[in-house]
Amino acid sequence: MENEAGALSRVAGLFSARGYNIESLSVAPTEDPTLSRMTLVTIGSDEVVEQVTKQLNKLIEVVKIIDLNDGDHIERELMLVKVRAVGPDREEIKRLAEIFRGSIIDVTNKSYTIELTGTSSKLDAFLQAIERSAVLETVRTGASGIGRGEWILKV
Amino acid sequence: MSAELTGAEITIRCLQEEGVQCIFGYPGGAVLFIYDELFKQDKVRHILVRHEQAAIHAADGYARSSNKVGVALVTSGPGVTNAVTGIATAYMDSIPMVVISGQVPTSAIGLDAFQEVDTVGITRPCVKHNFLVKDIAELAVTIKKAFYIASTGRPGPVLVDIPKDVTQQKTKFVYPDKVSMRSYNPVTKGHARQIKKAAELILSAKRPMVYAGGGVILSDAAPQLTELTQMLNFPCTNTLMGLGGYPATDKQSLGMLGMHGTYEANMAMQYCDVLIAVGARFDDRVIGNPKHFFNENRKIIHIDIDPSSISKRVKVDVPIVGDVLDVLKELIKLLKAEKEKPDQAALKEWWKQIELWRERDCLKFDRSSKIIKPQMVIEKLFNVTKGDAFITSDVGQHQMWAAQFYKFDKPRRWINSGGLGTMGFGMPAAMGVQLANPKGKVACITGEASIQMCIQELSTCKQYRLPLKIVNLNNRYMGMVRQWQEFFHGNRYAESYMNALPDFVKLAESYGHVGMKIEKPEDVEDALKEAFKLKDQLVFMDFITDQTENVFPMVPGGKGLSEMILV
Numbered sequence: 001m002e003n004e005a006g007a008l009s010r011v012a013g014l015f016s017a018r019g020y021n022i023e024s025l026s027v028a029p030t031e032d033p034t035l036s037r038m039t040l041v042t043i044g045s046d047e048v049v050e051q052v053t054k055q056l057n058k059l060i061e062v063v064k065i066i067d068l069n070d071g072d073h074i075e076r077e078l079m080l081v082k083v084r085a086v087g088p089d090r091e092e093i094k095r096l097a098e099i100f101r102g103s104i105i106d107v108t109n110k111s112y113t114i115e116l117t118g119t120s121s122k123l124d125a126f127l128q129a130i131e132r133s134a135v136l137e138t139v140r141t142g143a144s145g146i147g148r149g150e151w152i153l154k155v
Numbered sequence: 156m157s158a159e160l161t162g163a164e165i166t167i168r169c170l171q172e173e174g175v176q177c178i179f180g181y182p183g184g185a186v187l188f189i190y191d192e193l194f195k196q197d198k199v200r201h202i203l204v205r206h207e208q209a210a211i212h213a214a215d216g217y218a219r220s221s222n223k224v225g226v227a228l229v230t231s232g233p234g235v236t237n238a239v240t241g242i243a244t245a246y247m248d249s250i251p252m253v254v255i256s257g258q259v260p261t262s263a264i265g266l267d268a269f270q271e272v273d274t275v276g277i278t279r280p281c282v283k284h285n286f287l288v289k290d291i292a293e294l295a296v297t298i299k300k301a302f303y304i305a306s307t308g309r310p311g312p313v314l315v316d317i318p319k320d321v322t323q324q325k326t327k328f329v330y331p332d333k334v335s336m337r338s339y340n341p342v343t344k345g346h347a348r349q350i351k352k353a354a355e356l357i358l359s360a361k362r363p364m365v366y367a368g369g370g371v372i373l374s375d376a377a378p379q380l381t382e383l384t385q386m387l388n389f390p391c392t393n394t395l396m397g398l399g400g401y402p403a404t405d406k407q408s409l410g411m412l413g414m415h416g417t418y419e420a421n422m423a424m425q426y427c428d429v430l431i432a433v434g435a436r437f438d439d440r441v442i443g444n445p446k447h448f449f450n451e452n453r454k455i456i457h458i459d460i461d462p463s464s465i466s467k468r469v470k471v472d473v474p475i476v477g478d479v480l481d482v483l484k485e486l487i488k489l490l491k492a493e494k495e496k497p498d499q500a501a502l503k504e505w506w507k508q509i510e511l512w513r514e515r516d517c518l519k520f521d522r523s524s525k526i527i528k529p530q531m532v533i534e535k536l537f538n539v540t541k542g543d544a545f546i547t548s549d550v551g552q553h554q555m556w557a558a559q560f561y562k563f564d565k566p567r568r569w570i571n572s573g574g575l576g577t578m579g580f581g582m583p584a585a586m587g588v589q590l591a592n593p594k595g596k597v598a599c600i601t602g603e604a605s606i607q608m609c610i611q612e613l614s615t616c617k618q619y620r621l622p623l624k625i626v627n628l629n630n631r632y633m634g635m636v637r638q639w640q641e642f643f644h645g646n647r648y649a650e651s652y653m654n655a656l657p658d659f660v661k662l663a664e665s666y667g668h669v670g671m672k673i674e675k676p677e678d679v680e681d682a683l684k685e686a687f688k689l690k691d692q693l694v695f696m697d698f699i700t701d702q703t704e705n706v707f708p709m710v711p712g713g714k715g716l717s718e719m720i721l722v
Contacts, residue, residue: 006279013279047470057463058461060283060304060336060339061338
């Protein structure tokens with residue numbers, strides 16, 4: 001979509017006005033600074049998704065829209081999670097982070113902050129693997145998606 | 156090098172470049188520089204309304220009756236919020252319109268300044284697009300874009316919000332010849348293969364039906380719709396927004412369909428085997444319960460310029476995205492070249508069935524009544540004007556009777572708020588119609604409840620000598636509310652009685668207009684004739700009508716098309 005003030009609120013407004021659900025939404029300017037790329041995750045029947053797509057296309061600032069589920073694609077989400085890490089837990093959490101290919105990016109004597117990237121379900125799995133009471137804070141970006149191989153979304 | 160112009164000058168110059176002859180508005184702090192420039196020129200005529208809602212409705216009526224872009228100018232804050240009802244009305248009915256609004260200076264935006272609202276935010280869900288112009292270098296191109304977006308594709312209102320300081324700044328004025336936007340390229344031509352499929356389906360039809368909506372009017376395709384329908388000898392029904400798209404006095408017309416549609420139109424809609432939907436959107440007031448609609452099998456061809464209107468409420472078999480006019484032309488060409496014809500014996504049987512439905516005479520009413528029947532007033536109005544008037548309406552029972560009993564043979568003659576259902580629309584819209592058609596006969600069919608929602612415009616009509624004929628069907632009730640309360644709420648008429656009504660005759664006279672009160676059926680025709688003889692005067696006709704009259708047929712909410720309540 002055009003990288004213009006207000007474009008994002010048109011998308012968000014459309015979803016709330018028509019009763020569609022936004023599971024997650026991530027957006028940032030592209031290599032062409034006049035364009036922003038948004039990955040939006042929504043859940044609905046084929047008919048609903050078709051309507052969502054058509055309605056989004058009607059927004060003047062939306063340049064092009066694809067349904068990544070129409071082909072092979074890759075999805076990644078970034079999560080930062082701050083966990084309590086004292087005593088024997090410190091080792092255990094560090095190991096767990098390694099298993100999930102996360103990295104510890106901030107350390108205090110009581111906590112770790114772990115950076116983790118993957119599909120949304122991988123991030124969910126990590127949170128399930130550590131004890132719930134140990135999780136102090138999480139922040140997630142929502143999924144970003146891209147088509148595999150030669151499947152390219154370009155204006 | 157050409158001299159630099161202020162933002163205010165540029166705004167007016169843009170309107171001139173677009174060929175705008177008439178705008179509707181109301182001044183205020185944020186638009187004072189623009190008004191100053193309006194004052195200094197005479198190409199663009201400004202009509203001063205008495206409330207911003209009326210400015211938008213008037214621009215709307217102007218657009219609907221002329222197929223030009225309607226233009227309105229309002230100030231920031233309350234100017235805009237008053238305009239919102241009008242903008243939403245135009246949006247729901249896809250009316251091309253550009254609204255220019257003033258905004259507080261850029262330095263004051265976000266600081267809760269006097270008369271500040273988030274105009275772009277407030278209007279976002281009810282415009283096709285809107286802009287806030289923060290940089291004067293963008294002003295001319297933005298206004299160009301606004302006109303382009305408003306009038307192409309599925310039309311709609313576009314708002315341009317201009318902060319006061321931008322109207323004072325100066326820059327060189329260049330009005331672009333055209334704009335191209337990578338993110339906005341509306342389709343006009345229909346897909347050839349889809350049109351071919353449609354033609355094949357049409358030729359296979361045994362019980363065909365043409366269902367035509369407001370898109371036919373908006374794309375000026377009434378002649379093509381008529382040609383197609385008549386060359387095939389198919390029955391045709393029009394939606395509330397589509398009236399006039401096919402001549403209502405023609406025998407192939409089944410009248411309006413939907414909640415208050417005719418028995419024959421609704422039955423034919425339900426039991427046809429091939430449905431040709433043209434510029435219509437299968438909304439809840441048209442097909443009722445979609446589940447019930449699909450109790451019967453039929454193939455559907457759907458022509459619409461807006462892809463999101465297709466398969467929204469009803470799954471269709473042959474979607475054709477494109478401008479109705481282009482697609483109909485192609486379709487006619489294809490069918491003319493075709494040697495085959497639809498099964499004529501089956502078509503004859505189908506017409507026989509339709510005639511049986513028609514014999515039900517679903518629009519009958521008591522013609523010998525000693526109290527004025529509202530339907531009779533509209534019939535007489537049709538006769539007196541020879542069916543050649545521009546009719547605007549407000550919203551409620553009178554609107555439905557107008558749609559049922561005034562037979563529109565031409566497009567752009569029936570102007571009403573179909574989608575949003577805005578009471579108060581009728582009179583200001585009629586002002587716009589009269590200004591776009593100075594020689595036209597313009598009548599506003601209204602009720603004593605609706606008319607009071609924009610009654611202040613009697614003053615505007617006086618100022619500009621707009622000789623509207625107001626047909627007030629006065630039943631001392633919000634009639635449609637009362638009807639629903641009678642049918643569905645145990646006759647408990649909660650707050651639907653109109654008490655403390657003004658003396659409309661005196662009210663009209665106090666504005667310098669002519670007022671008439673008509674209480675007997677035998678006086679109706681003479682009153683109408685006299686009113687239309689007063690060519691230069693607004694005449695307010697207060698018809699005291701039967702309080703208990705209901706609109707029939709009626710498909711109750713949530714019911715199917717064949718489940719009508721009949722007289």
